[in-house]
Amino acid sequence: MTRKIVEQAGDDGIDRRGFLQCMAWVGTAVVWSIGSGGILTSRALGAEQKEQQAGDFCFAQISDSHIGFSKEPNKDVTGTLQLAIDRMNQLKAPPQLILHTGDLTHLSKPAEFDTVDQILKTAKAGQTFYVPGEHDVFTDDGKAYLERHGKGAKGGGWYSFDHRGIHFIGLVNVMNLKSGGLGVLGRDQLEWLEDDLKGRGNSTPIVVFAHVPLWTVYPKWGWGTEDSEQALSQLRRFGSVTVLNGHIHQVMQKVEGNVTFHTARSTAFPQPEPGKADSPGPIKNVPAEKLKTMLGLTSVNYTERAGMLAVVDSTLG
């Protein structure tokens, strides 16, 4: 079954105390809570903060920091990335790890990568895991990116790891892009994924993160991955799959069975909704006071006891 998520009411079996902790700064966020049966519920949040329960695990997603971009509507993308990290650090229980879903830089320049490293060093989270965006690899086929973030990774930088019972899979769909095409994973990576999943129990919560959406958002603007179905077909047997993407600089969600898709805001600049502008270029005419309401980060809270992941989007302003 494929459907767009709309706000649902009713009993979701979610323990609010378990997953609201990451939302101290939230004013306009929506909580997405994902049950092991794939039932997904959203609700608007107030600014409330709850106590975190033992066993809960919180991680954050940031995306599209585009360090090096210096035009309207944001001439200080370094400042807004730092603001996102500062917001995380201010939490009572800061995220334990950060996922950056690509386009760290704007032009893959060493100085831009250095700036990202320096800002992320100020995060209280123990570790940041990256996947590249096309802006990180297009000038040198990923050389500079892989020198920094490719250690231990395969091929164009894909890898997996386990943390607190969750299996995290970082995929790369921005290498070797073809004319007129979408994002692409490629045969080597799909074969690696099959091996990686082999022998894992269906009850293992899976978090997949990649830059370009792994679902078709808007092919006319290249917002999709042409062979994503071959990856998703390997993931459907799992009871809880959360797919986190960036690239489109806005929040979108969709659920297909047990698989929940989610795209994050950029920390740099907003892009238009699909088809709502002539091109997917930055939205330029944003009043300064409104910009931070169009940038943001995402946090995900996992309640081990309930086996659920809650995805929460927050703006920077």
Place this chain on the structure above:
Amino acid sequence: MLRLICKFLIAGVAVTALIVGALSGCSERHSDSTTTAPATDAIATRSAQQQVTIDNFAFDPQVLTVPAGTKVTWLNRDDVPHTATSSDSPPKFNSKAIDTDEKFSYVFTQPGTYPYFCAVHPHMTAKIVVK
């Protein structure tokens, strides 16, 4: 490269204008000067057609037809970087990053059709036809 442009100019203008046309073509390849008569006008017209402008995530014109030996220049008017990357395998040309208001040029010496795209935004496609 310059020699090829000169050769083309020589073929394209009257014998009497040959030397003047060739010289001005070599020294001012992107001149849009229209101050002198037939030969210079021909150069100016050709100059205008040699440029592909990138605006609003699109190449303009979508199809540019030029004589062999023409130097084609891409100009990025967008606020984000693009590339002009040959779709052939291996690529016949690849601009790498063309940032805002930057240019990239490539001389097409052989007749043929040269499809290309933006490696950052692969939905942006166009082609150069060389006669």
